[in-house]
Amino acid sequence: MIRHSRQRDAIRDAITRAGRPLLPQEVHQLAQQQAPRLGIATVYRNLQALQDAGEVNQVTIPGDSPRFELAEQPHHHHFKCTQCGEVTTLYACPGKLAALTPQGYQMHRHELTLYGHCVKCTQAH
Amino acid sequence: MIRHSRQRDAIRDAITRAGRPLLPQEVHQLAQQQAPRLGIATVYRNLQALQDAGEVNQVTIPGDSPRFELAEQPHHHHFKCTQCGEVTTLYACPGKLAALTPQGYQMHRHELTLYGHCVKCTQAH
DNA sequence: TTGTATGCAAAGCGTTTGCAGTGAT
DNA sequence: ATCACTGCAAACGCTTTGCATACAA
Numbered sequence: 519m520i521r522h523s524r525q526r527d528a529i530r531d532a533i534t535r536a537g538r539p540l541l542p543q544e545v546h547q548l549a550q551q552q553a554p555r556l557g558i559a560t561v562y563r564n565l566q567a568l569q570d571a572g573e574v575n576q577v578t579i580p581g582d583s584p585r586f587e588l589a590e591q592p593h594h595h596h597f598k599c600t601q602c603g604e605v606t607t608l609y610a611c612p613g614k615l616a617a618l619t620p621q622g623y624q625m626h627r628h629e630l631t632l633y634g635h636c637v638k639c640t641q642a643h
Numbered sequence: 644m645i646r647h648s649r650q651r652d653a654i655r656d657a658i659t660r661a662g663r664p665l666l667p668q669e670v671h672q673l674a675q676q677q678a679p680r681l682g683i684a685t686v687y688r689n690l691q692a693l694q695d696a697g698e699v700n701q702v703t704i705p706g707d708s709p710r711f712e713l714a715e716q717p718h719h720h721h722f723k724c725t726q727c728g729e730v731t732t733l734y735a736c737p738g739k740l741a742a743l744t745p746q747g748y749q750m751h752r753h754e755l756t757l758y759g760h761c762v763k764c765t766q767a768h
Numbered sequence: 769t770t771g772t773a774t775g776c777a778a779a780g781c782g783t784t785t786g787c788a789g790t791g792a793t
Numbered sequence: 794a795t796c797a798c799t800g801c802a803a804a805c806g807c808t809t810t811g812c813a814t815a816c817a818a
Binding site for chain 3 (some may be wrong): 794796802803805810813815
């Protein structure tokens with residue numbers, strides 16, 4: 519079903535190489551190095567397609583536009599530096615979240631975002 | 644500095660009465676009962692003003708538009724029903740999140756969102 | 769009276785869609 | 794030869810802004 523194209527490969531590669539969640543416009547810029555005439559609409563269409571195909575996950579940092587990362591990653595969360603805006607992946611999880619779920623509710627999934635200053639911004643003080 | 648007006652009071656009241664985070668358009672609809680000619684631009688301007696004044700907090704559920712809730716609440720998190728879309732307030736927190744923070748990073752704040760089915764939607768199965 | 773707040777309409781901005789042309793299989 | 798994919802531009806939906814009027818204080 520899902521064909522190959524220079525554009526789609528460029529988009530997938532950009533996300534793979536980045537190693538962190540990317541905004542659509544960041545994907546666009548990076549992928550353009552590999553597919554010069556790449557349009558932003560194609561980026562959006564492919565992010566959707568790759569998501570449907572299970573290759574890519576959408577990450578939403580509260581207050582920001584959705585970012586995209588590779589789907590084949592272990593469970594993790596994110597840290598956003600409120601100074602420089604960079605989003606980092608955290609391979610850790612507090613666990614035991616079922617305890618927070620109200621009676622009669624069913625929890626299937628959770629998202630946790632930490633905010634603060636990254637190393638660079640902490641040292642810059 | 645922050646004056647009173649029928650519109651601003653209606654907006655504050657709508658958020659107060661709701662007891663859950665509201666979308667701007669929900670605020671608009673509810674507040675219109677109290678201030679009929681209320682325009683959506685006024686809603687946005689006042690949500691911003693109330694936020695600046697520290698009366699209201701912005702809550703972002705990943706993937707949704709920002710919602711607004713009263714600021715004077717104890718620390719809490721949110722549960723979003725993936726069936727009916729309703730957002731509930733959870734007065735609980737896993738704690739010990741500093742342990743997840745990488746070396747050299749400083750965590751100041753965190754947000755946690757649980758996803759699943761609410762009581763109504765669980766029973767409807 | 770003075771300056772902020774409001775309503776309306778227009779402008780912005782990121783995202784989505786329509787369409788004719790391109791390209792993968 | 795098909796049929797999906799692409800680029801471009803127009804359309805969309807939500808949010809913001811400009812401006813003249815209305816309203817608190």
